[in-house]
Amino acid sequence: MHKVGIIGTGDISAAYLRAARDLKLFEVAAITDLDTLRASARGEEFGVAVLDLPDLLNRSDLSAIVNLTPPAAHAGVSLDILRAGHHAYSEKPLAVTLEDARTLLAEAQLRGLRLGCAPDTFLGAGLQTVREAIDSGLIGRPVAATAFFMGSGPEAWHPNPAFFYQPGAGPLFDMGPYYLTALVNLLGPVVRVSGSAVRAFSERVAGHESRLGECIAVDTPTHVTAQLEFGAGMVGTFIASFDVPGSELPRIEIYGTSATISVPDPNTFGGPVRIRRLGSRTWEELPITRPYAENSRGIGLADLLSAADRGAPHRASGELAGHVLEIMHRTLESAEVGRPLAVESRPERPAALPPTPEWLEAGQLEGARA
Ligand SMILES: NC(=O)c1ccc[n+]([C@@H]2O[C@H](COP(=O)([O-])OP(=O)(O)OC[C@H]3O[C@@H](n4cnc5c(N)ncnc54)[C@H](O)[C@@H]3O)[C@@H](O)[C@H]2O)c1
Incomplete structure (x- = not known):
């Protein structure tokens, strides 16, 4: 071994x-x-x-x-x-x-x-079952995707939360890799992004017992929206936030010409994986076809x-992670310059x-x- x-x-x-x-x-x-x-x-x-x-x-x-x-x-x-x-x-x-x-x-x-x-x-049971479903044509031709990480920030539970509010973290860089890696695995590389970014608070307060009440400076955007254009022609919308008290939005959905597939939380390994076929009023749960449903x-x-x-x-791979990093950087740069930007890496x-x-x-x- x-x-x-x-x-x-x-x-x-x-x-x-x-x-x-x-x-x-x-x-x-x-x-x-x-x-x-x-x-x-x-x-x-x-x-x-x-x-x-x-x-x-x-x-x-x-x-x-x-x-x-x-x-x-x-x-x-x-x-x-x-x-x-x-x-x-x-x-x-x-x-x-x-x-x-x-x-x-x-x-x-x-x-x-x-x-x-x-x-x-993205190698876990849930996301690989989705991959198989999409590759086998179960949803028809994929057209668009939405992805939402809507949280209120990790300072309530994490013992060392300051780094989450520094450049290189924030909701986009901390949680974006799960969502963007899942999307690139399912739909292929992103070629262009358009971003918007704000922050609700300039300071946060730690909640873990070892740091209760400590002030944390916020040096990075904490609510980021990204429009994604995939090289294969699909479009996506991704929101990553530490500024949301509560939300009922799904984690990830992929919309195909014949069905929508509901993708499990990309920060977990398991399911459920559900599809809703065009014309149907109900969601069907798909059997999980790949191993590693637990952490x-x-x-x-x-x-x-x-x-x-x-x-x-x-x-x-480093190439895949480098691409995801480029998508995240271009998103924040696009928010600053106010126009869409190309993503050049093609893993x-x-x-x-x-x-x-x-x-x-x-x-x-x-x-x-x-
Ligand atoms: N905590 C989570 O739930 C979680 C989940 C997924 C991914 N991650 C990622 O894992 C990484 C670590 O996160 P964490 O939550 O364990 O952080 P942490 O702050 O709890 O632990 C990081 C450790 O690295 C040590 N360290 C820092 N610089 C070092 C160096 N140069 N050489 C040796 N040790 C060094 C620190 O002393 C600390 O013990 C981060 O990149 C984070 O994004 C964390």
Whole structure:
């Protein structure tokens, strides 16, 4: 089994360590964090070795290193991982700036190493069932899409919420990757965007018990709308907000010439997947046809490791994440300049996941369905 390391042992590291333990697709051999106390606590919780950063980077038995630091540290840490000779798999977004994203992509290419990036929810049971439905023509020809992330902000529950209100986060960069990656996986790359952006508050107040009442400066837009034009001809509307007290809008819907498909929350791995056929007054629930309906953070990394072994492209790629980052940047730039802007990157649409993903060996599928 491949061994991997983790840099950054904050909130989300528990989900990766739990999925690694339960899914057994790779082994987390060592972890590190600038905050040694936090790293030690995680190491103890999951029975994993805790190392200093240079010792982790120098381990020769690691197939890849996972970067779970906050967005502002993503580029620097991923570059360190690549320069140490390891495949890098980063939490989203790939980097804060497009320049840093390009540097990472160039470094990985130069060294013949893999660069992967979350989210990998688009490889889960729900979104891959939607992918199969669309690819098989169940909704006819896709024409348009809507996607809505309508929230009131993470400061009520997150223990370290300040980074969510800095450039490189906000609702667009924090939650947009789930929605935009799902849309690009389903409909292909985006070629033009038009954006509008506002912020409701200049300060927010932390609610987690460890920071109760702390003031957080808001340095990025917190309600963003984007009009998306896909290269294949469809149009989309995406709204990402931390300014919404409550909403009844769906997560994602794709409108085809013969049916609408209701796409599950792209920040989850499961369903439900529903369609409403033209002329029908009711929604039908589709059977889920792919594995990984539970929280399976790390399957993008399992895919990367398996693809590297086979010499095949991996799906949660740096190119895909770089495209999503470009869509988000162009959206905010468009909001500033007041006109639509072209998106230049053109990643390959990731291959659809077969019913038994390539990274599973015979007999492992039952574990994936558990
Ligand atoms: N928390 C969530 O629910 C969630 C969900 C999905 C994705 N993410 C993403 O995961 C990443 C981490 O989020 P989080 O919520 O775990 O944040 P966090 O602040 O809880 O943890 C980040 C950790 O990284 C460490 N760190 C920062 N810079 C470092 C460096 N240079 N070297 C080593 N360690 C460093 C910090 O000390 C901290 O322990 C972010 O990119 C976020 O967007 C978070």
